[in-house]
Amino acid sequence: MDNENNVNKYSKEEQLNESRVNHDDQKLTTNQGVGVSHTDDSLKAGNRGPTLMEDFHFREKMTHFDHERIPERVVHARGFGAHGHFQPYESMAELTKAKFLQDPSIKTPVFVRFSTVVGSKGSADTVRDVRGFATKFYTEDGNYDLVANNIPVFFIQDAIKFPDIVHSIKPEPHNDMPQASAAHDTFWDFVVNTPEITHMIMWLLSDRAIPRSYRMMEGFGVNTFRFVNGEGKGRFVKFHWKPLLGVHSLVWDEAQKLAGKDPDYHRRDLWDAISKGDYPEYELGIQIIEEEDEFNFDFDVLDPTKIWPEEIVPVKPIGKMTLDRNVDNFFAETEQVAFHPANVVPGIDFTNDPLLQGRLFSYLDTQLIRLGGPNFHEIPINRPLAPIHNNQREGYHRMTIDQGVTSYSPNSLRGNAPHPTPDTEHGYAHYTEKVDGKKVRERSESFNDHYSQASLFWNSMSNAEKEHIIEAFHFEVGAVMDKQIKERVVEMFNHVDGELATEIAKGIGVAPPQNPGGTGVTASSPAVSQENTNxxxxxxxxxxxxxxxxxxxxxxxxxxxxxxxxxxxxxxxxxxxxxxxxxxxxxxxxxxxxxxxxxxxxxxxxxxxxxxxxxxxxxxxxxxxxxxxxxxxxxxxxxxxxxxxxxxxxxxxxxxxxxxxxxxxxxxxxxxxxxxxxxxxxxxxxxxxxxxxxxxxxxxxxxxxxxxxxxxxx
Known part of the structure; x- marks a missing residue:
């Protein structure tokens, strides 16, 4: 009888009711029992400054999250990769000193891994999800990783909330359902309590989330990086991959049927295309904002939930990538490849983008457990073409047989070898930027507009694309059991557009907004709509x-x-x-x-x-x-x-x-x-x-x- 009562207690309806019980006695703490006063923003030097390593709450929260899944990746578990090369169109010396962007005659080897974010390795390719588009450039200056997605914005503004968004969208913990889907209560509960997510939801429920092929999918660096040229001048930059075949998508009914008929549809499509000689090609483009223009826009250039509209900040094509070789061994290459946004080369640097700052910690930390220790860089797919010389020794899976008695610096027994690489010989030198601010756990007020660009996105859609978004809301939110969450979804997207909110309400069984709202934004961005693609x-x-x-x-x-x-x-x-x-x-x-x-x-x-x-x-x-x-x-x-x-x-x-x-x-x-x-x-x-x-x-x-x-x- 006790077991039966226990089972009944954890029915879905009772769990939802129980979740509303007042739990004032449960105070948020670290794993050491230390009370946490704020968990929505990482500790920064000023509200637009860099994240500080002394933020023990951020590091503990992120470290625990990074180590929650073994052996597959916590996110981006299902992926498929291919080899290729990249060539610049012309020298980019005026903008960056990165060597691989200087000589149009030089081909830089690359490895690309496409992936879904939420599902496990056994999920289907065609689920509605963000797609990863990660590229490893094997440059003469070392490996450079451009870790991108097929959607240009992100769910959250500060990386400290990354464990929260992923926990909410993953299968619910009591029954491990649904797989590779956002159509459930915990995700939409997070959504209605996180206004900054609004813009991303518009993209996620659009056709962008069900691409026709990896070959017909854009890639976006999402975060704001910095180009630095030989004179030390820095500029803000965003990266774009634009497929020469255009950007095209499946329809939802088609995507669902493909998940059953051929769950490997996207990976098979990529493998077959390369095998036939139909090599996928993508142009690498950049958006550039001069540092002196940083505050000249109605959005914050460091906000990862915002795009830089292409009609305002044009995309400059700077080179082309061609994927022309399939992997020889899926596990050795695609599964063991390790990407990290902090893998940069001289000429590419970071900004105080609070999402990027957290990623610089998280990716490396995740690889340490997933690939068994600190020597994962010696796995062939991760090994740079540039020579490696340092004093790092031993650890799990060490492959290099180091010679000599010194493993420290400075030393005199080997003439202080290996020697530091001077800036003039392409040693990496961080961009000089003044950082001045109080230690605060806050967010800049310039990050507070959560609806204007969501309206811009909606205005940019064709009629067919708008219909698909509404149908996606009906499917996703229609699966939510809690009526209060459904009502709050309608209320939330009434801030974006009154017509959109009314149409959402029609399909999910709740009342439309009494006062249709919106932001008043009437502008559109043609590049956002797939109707305008090749x-x-x-x-x-x-x-x-x-x-x-x-x-x-x-x-x-x-x-x-x-x-x-x-x-x-x-x-x-x-x-x-x-x-x-x-x-x-x-x-x-x-x-x-x-x-x-x-x-x-x-x-x-x-x-x-x-x-x-x-x-x-x-x-x-x-x-x-x-x-x-x-x-x-x-x-x-x-x-x-x-x-x-x-x-x-x-x-x-x-x-x-x-x-x-x-x-x-x-x-x-x-x-x-x-x-x-x-x-x-x-x-x-x-x-x-x-x-x-x-x-x-x-x-x-x-x-x-x-x-x-x-x-x-x-």
Missing amino acids: QVAATRKVAILLEDGFNHHQVTQVMEALKSAGVHSEIISKNLGMLTGVDGQQLEVNKNYVNTGSIMYDAVYIPGGRQSVDNLLQQGDALHFVNEAFKHGKTIGATNEGVDLLVISQVEGIELAALDSQAELVSKMGIVTIRNAGDMGTIEQEGYFSQQFVSAIAQHRHWKRKNKKEMVPA
């Missing part, structure tokens, strides 16, 4: 639905046109094996409906051939394939008898090619059709099917069919 068809995947009796000439002509545009095609049929066309020629099936789905492709093509199409018309899987692609806004092409499949499907409201004998090419809202066509044309021939089909594929999705797809059963 649109290219290269590296996309097209599914070709076939059965015996297909028109071989049409299929091969379209496949050749797709190939010339850098688009890959696969033949999908009911069964694997060989299919025979009306002329007796054969093609091999790549996938069947059991081991693939429309969610794994960017477009669908149904060629002619009476027997083939009649067979497809009898297959529910084929009809579902087309319906689902249509519902997800993808390009669909059909030629000759293939158009009949679209007529029978639920692709309604689209002006299909005429059903009579007239050969008329129609391309509307991503549906490309033609009847009685003999020549499919090439991608250079305007007005032919192949050119129109490839052009539609390049647009990624066709959101204008939004209202017409709601009735499609898929």
